[in-house]
Amino acid sequence: MSVEAPIRFPCSGCGAQMIFDTETQQMKCTYCGSLAPIEQPRYPSEPTEYELDFADEQDQALKDWGTEQQAFQCENCGAQMLLPAAQTAALCAFCGSPKVLPQGDPDSIRPESIIPFHISKDEANALFLKWKKKKWFVPGAFKKQQTRSTVSGIYVPFWTFDAQTDSDYSAEVGTYHYRTETRTRTVDGKTETYEEQVRYTVWHWTSGSYERFFNDVLVPASKQHDTRLMEQFDDFSLEDLRPYKPEYLSGFVAERYTVPLREGWSDAVSRMDDSLEDSIRRQIGGDELRNLSIDTQYSEQTYKHILLPLWNASYTYKEKVYRYMVNGETGSISGKVPRSGWKITFFTLFCVLVVAAIILYFYQS
DSSP: OOOOOOOSSBOTTTOOBEEEETTTTEEEETTTOOEEOOOOOOOOSSOOOEEOOGGGGGOGGGOOOSSOEEEEEOTTTOOEEEEETTOOEEEOTTTOOEEEOOOOOOOSOOOSEEOOOOSOHHHHHHHHHHHHHTOSSOOHHHHHSOOOOEEEEEEEEEEEEEEEEEEEEEEEEEEEEEEEEEEEEEETTEEEEEEEEEEEEEEEEEEEEEEEEEEEEEEEOOSSSOHHHHTTOOOOOGGGOEEOOGGGGTTSEEEOOOSOHHHHHHHHHHHHHHHHHHHHHHHHOSSEEEEEEEEEEEEEEEEEEEEEEEEEEEEEETTEEEEEEEETTTOOEEEOOOOOHHHHHHHHHHHHHHHHHHHHHHHHO
16 A cells, blocks of 8 residues: 655645656646745855764764654665655665665764756666667677666765875885896707897885875765675766755755764775775886785764665566666666676677687798
């Protein structure tokens, strides 16, 4: 049994429910089609950054989402989501199982900013059909069929972190040198000498410092999605963030974050450390590097909690479920498709034959 969501944003003309419309970027009445703009407060050129304080998750002043919401956790797949407080039933946006919802308030920091949906549900479906036709090594029947997907629009939570980093490093740098050495070999039973260039490495210690400011390190704050799919979405335009308004959530599901602030910061530090190591290796140079040691100090740490739009979808092919996601801002797609065993085998054999032909050609030459 489905239960209609309560009227949270009534139409001024007819009183029916208004939802956010991706095409006009305004509120649209589901009954009469009237449009109403979303009031935008005066907003600084950059979203507000909060000093990194893990105690913020206990600050009640940071937990007002601007509209009554309730949190529920699906016992089938473990997803946590937010829905209007008066709604008593729903379908899980992740696994589709029906739910009778408990009442309660979310105990989480409200979003600082949001990127609204720009891609509609119909557009997301059309983009998927085009995307799957371009995939390699998939069954021909799958490419041709009009795949029917179960699609849900979800605002997925993310953390962004800023930080100034100051690193001191030391390492052994290896530089290649060459010398000429005389060697002997036996050819047709005769011993002959020849000269050969031999490479050797000269090692020396080096040390130095490296400074870098990281801006908006993006960390997913949800554990409900396939990490490999999520990592493909690096094309969000964070400069287009808008101040959070509850109107944007009307007609969509807002997912509650399941990665706490401290855990999100640890993830961000790991990402920054990896990036710093790559940059420091390039700064040091040399042909080889060993015993690299980096000591990094972090300062001026700030964070934002933001919501980003994703169409979460699944489809069934030959009784197996596959999942994909569509970026609700740009339309990019990350997903999984069935594979054709014979196409992969044929391509592998073709590559082996090509390599064998090249080797035979050079051998005969």
